[in-house]
Amino acid sequence: MAMEVDIAIVGGGLGGLALALGLQERGIQAHIFEKAPKLRVHTGTAISLGLNGLRALNGIKPGLSTRLMTKGAEVKKIRGIIRAHDDVEKVNEREVSPGHMCMVPWKAAQETLAGEILDQSVLHWRHAFVDFDVIEGRVEARFEVPVEEESGGPSVHTKVVRAKLLVGVDGGRSQVRKVLVGDEPRDLCHITWNAVVPTVRSLNLHGERELKFLSYRKGNIVKSVYLLDAGSGLSLWQIRTLDMSGEITKAYPLDLEAHGRDVRKARVLRQLEGLEWIENLREAVEGTDPDLVRESRQYDRLPLTSWSDSSKRVVLLGDAAHGMYPGPGQGAQTAFEDAHQLSMLLPEALASSAPETAISEAVTRFEQLRIQRTSRIQAYAAEKTFMPNLIPEWVRNLPLEEQRKRDQELMTWIRLYPEAIHGDPNSTYWKP
Structure with a gap:
């Protein structure tokens, strides 16, 4: 028998936990399905939080940015x-x-976000996403879950989860994206x-x-x-x-x-x-x-023109949607922006008298708010590899002072979040 949930989130990293928190704050219980056996013990890295990331966190849950800042420097x-x-x-x-x-x-950030989940039973570890089907207006997701047999040997059980919406937040090598789009990382x-x-x-x-x-x-x-x-x-x-x-x-x-x-x-x-x-x-x-x-x-990941399937029952978020070169430090921050925006759009849709239509409209609006912005940030991040084929010729030909101006204008625009989502009208290089 399938497990029934409203929102199924694939991926228990920072983006998935942030989305679950944002929905929890608005009275919606989302379930997270993560292939890892537990929270990570070692990650070897840290995340950068600037004004956009901090504002997104506070939009997800008031005071959340302060709680994270106390775990870092x-x-x-x-x-x-x-x-x-x-x-x-x-x-x-x-x-x-x-x-x-x-x-x-990163480890402290994940622990802090996971600790904010009130009902820890919604965190499902050792659940490896396999694929999905959309049936009668709902999405059926299949997960492989290891179980111990009475004989003492391990085996794998297929678990089916039925949801009104499946959100793929399973990282740069996203299995949800692989099923949905079929492309490979660059x-x-x-x-x-x-x-x-x-x-x-x-x-x-x-x-x-x-x-x-x-x-x-x-x-x-x-x-x-x-x-x-x-x-x-x-x-x-x-x-x-x-x-x-x-x-x-x-x-x-x-x-x-x-x-x-x-x-x-x-x-x-x-x-x-x-x-x-x-x-x-x-x-x-x-x-x-x-x-x-x-x-x-x-x-x-190369930018996409759509993060969802044709039914709008499956949508990508975070690195699964817009994985980027880490140089500018915007990966986690744009994932928090995603979680903030989607958590604001879904409650009204789920409460609608016609939820199927309303969820589709919410996903469409989410894509309108996020794809253009993150695609521009992705492209800029790729430039910071300093690989010539990833830098537009017109950018390479800019005088050094203009290149610096463009860099500064980008950061100014990003920090305006949640205002000026699509660009800074006062900039030269990053207008809407």
Whole structure:
């Protein structure tokens, strides 16, 4: 027998939990189905929260941004250092206004959002989404769920969930998107290593409440480093390098055979060549527990003109809809914006005397509010890979001052959320 719910959310990450919270705040119980066995123990990364993300969180639930900020560190200074092949450093520093930016460990953010769910029984772990069908105005989703047989051996049970709406919030490699659209992620040819570790003040990786960005370029070698205060006595180090040929990724099996559980740490230490000028970076990486080091190849998703199926009973949200290069730090924030907007649209639709039509209209309105905005941010994020084929020729030809103006205008527009959703009429480059 199928399980009956109003809203089924596939994915128990930040976007899925935020949507469930927004609906809970408006009297609607959504159920979350997540393939992982539980909340993540280690993620190795942190999320950036600027004004748009903070406002979206407060729109989801008043005071939610404050609760998240207490789990991280409010950024008061950003320091950027760029060193080119001629070893000439370009340094840029700026102060951040109070309440305008915060860094929160991903794990702490997920735990905080999950802890706000009043009825924990709506969190269904070990549920791997398979596919869906739309039948008689409702969507039937199938999940594979491991069960223990009486014989003692494990097996997989297929669970059917019937819902008025299925929301795919299952990340950049979304299975919901695969069934709905069938496309694949785009390789951005970058590899990132990162870890969230206890702060060691003597290493002086960063100042208190400081975010440092360092870049090194020599010929075809491009490396970037983030060092930042993640709050609660934690720091994040992150090292990213270009891997156009895929050689670094292809070497993983041999490296795994050679280094075992230390493989990710061994691979990132190999990438420190050219970064010797960054004070104590090697010491910080060498002192990191190998199990805390996360390695990932960067992908994004190409923008879609629709996030839903033809019946408007299935819709995408967050990275599943608009996965983007993490450089500008907008992935989690735009997911929170999505959750905020959809949680405001659905209550009236569900309460309608004609809910099937009203839900379709709510999904259509959601797409109208979100697709244009996130597509522009996605494209901009891809530019920040600095891969020429991802930067429009007219942008490459802009004078440096105009490029900086365009960058600043984008951030100004993004921070206006929830106003000026589709663009800033006062800008030169980001008009509606």
